[in-house]
Amino acid sequence: MKLKNLTLKPAALIRFSGYILITIAFLSCSSNAGDDSESSAESLPEEKNLVDVILLERGDFTREIISNGKLSAIQKAELYFKNPGIIESISYRNGQTAQKGSELARLQNDEYRFSLGKAEVNMEKAEIDQMDALLSMGYKDINSSIPEDHLRIANIRSGYNQAKIQLEEAQQQLRDASLEAPFTGKVEGIKQKTFEKVNSSEPFCTLINDSRFMIDFPLLETEISQVQTGQKVTITPVAGTDETTGTIAEINPRIDENGLAWIKAEVNNPGGYLEGMNVKVSIKKSIPGKLVVPKQAVVLRQNQEVLFRYTNGIAYWTYVNVLDENEHYYSVIAREGATLAPGDTVIVSNNLNLAHESEVEIEWQ
Numbered sequence: 001m002k003l004k005n006l007t008l009k010p011a012a013l014i015r016f017s018g019y020i021l022i023t024i025a026f027l028s029c030s031s032n033a034g035d036d037s038e039s040s041a042e043s044l045p046e047e048k049n050l051v052d053v054i055l056l057e058r059g060d061f062t063r064e065i066i067s068n069g070k071l072s073a074i075q076k077a078e079l080y081f082k083n084p085g086i087i088e089s090i091s092y093r094n095g096q097t098a099q100k101g102s103e104l105a106r107l108q109n110d111e112y113r114f115s116l117g118k119a120e121v122n123m124e125k126a127e128i129d130q131m132d133a134l135l136s137m138g139y140k141d142i143n144s145s146i147p148e149d150h151l152r153i154a155n156i157r158s159g160y161n162q163a164k165i166q167l168e169e170a171q172q173q174l175r176d177a178s179l180e181a182p183f184t185g186k187v188e189g190i191k192q193k194t195f196e197k198v199n200s201s202e203p204f205c206t207l208i209n210d211s212r213f214m215i216d217f218p219l220l221e222t223e224i225s226q227v228q229t230g231q232k233v234t235i236t237p238v239a240g241t242d243e244t245t246g247t248i249a250e251i252n253p254r255i256d257e258n259g260l261a262w263i264k265a266e267v268n269n270p271g272g273y274l275e276g277m278n279v280k281v282s283i284k285k286s287i288p289g290k291l292v293v294p295k296q297a298v299v300l301r302q303n304q305e306v307l308f309r310y311t312n313g314i315a316y317w318t319y320v321n322v323l324d325e326n327e328h329y330y331s332v333i334a335r336e337g338a339t340l341a342p343g344d345t346v347i348v349s350n351n352l353n354l355a356h357e358s359e360v361e362i363e364w365q
């Protein structure tokens with residue numbers, strides 16, 4: 001049997017070409033779907049819980065009490081001119097150090113020098129009148145022993161006593177025209193200028209001995225039993241200057257209405273400390289025989305404190321009680337029903353999301 005020649009009409013040829021394209025597209029999609037299935041079938045590698053650990057030991061725990069206070073200079077004085085007058089000179093500027101006995105400022109003193117000169121003349125006259133009074137009593141040598149009552153009479157008649165008081169007063173007024181430093185310290189608070197009239201209602205300046213400072217700081221009444229005079233404290237300025245150490249000098253024997261006891265500590269100025277500076281005060285005491293862990297080792301589970309012990313690649317959580325804390329560490333014990341002992345391996349990092357019996361791996365540094 002002979003096959004007839006097949007001749008496709010144009011419309012049929014278009015339909016036939018469309019079938020071929022659809023078939024190719026279908027096969028292509030099937031191939032891609034197969035690739036996606038194979039890709040999704042491949043399992044992703046499980047992320048490992050890498051942790052750091054420490055070996056738990058008994059040791060000294062440093063109990064730390066933290067408070068805040070202000071620096072107050074060991075010596076501080078507001079200095080006033082005792083006399084009225086016009087300022088003639090100022091020897092120091094704010095922030096400069098004045099030595100004990102040095103002149104800080106001086107008033108115009110012509111009037112006081114004239115008063116002193118008059119007082120000296122009056123004193124000389126009184127001494128002559130005293131001599132005349134004694135001679136009239138029959139004493140030829142005034143250097144000889146004269147009875148006290150006779151000398152008193154001669155002094156009254158001559159005006160000697162009054163002249164002496166006036167001389168001392170004039171000398172003092174002249175000295176008071178100069179303002180001197182009663183101790184070595186830094187000058188602060190000078191507001192007036194030369195040739196201004198002294199403002200007697202305000203101190204001319206304040207002198208601060210900042211070689212040593214006192215620090216007033218509060219403690220809770222539950223903490224007061226842990227401190228004593230002579231105990232060492234560490235001082236850290238809020239401003240970021242170098243920390244230093246001092247000692248507790250006073251413990252006020254009274255609890256105030258806020259339940260606070262006020263303590264005074266004395267500290268040397270290592271340099272850069274200023275009057276009124278805010279500081280952090282740390283009081284530390286070493287307690288032996290405690291289980292000590294870093295703070296990051298303890299986390300909360302169901303509002304309870306736990307840490308994780310590491311055993312053969314498994315993390316076991318252990319309920320603990322925190323006995324004490326300082327800035328970086330806790331002193332802990334196991335809660336009733338839990339166990340925690342020296343020699344245990346404790347996880348100290350990447351423990352926030354761990355569950356009981358999670359598989360972990362130590363991250364070796």
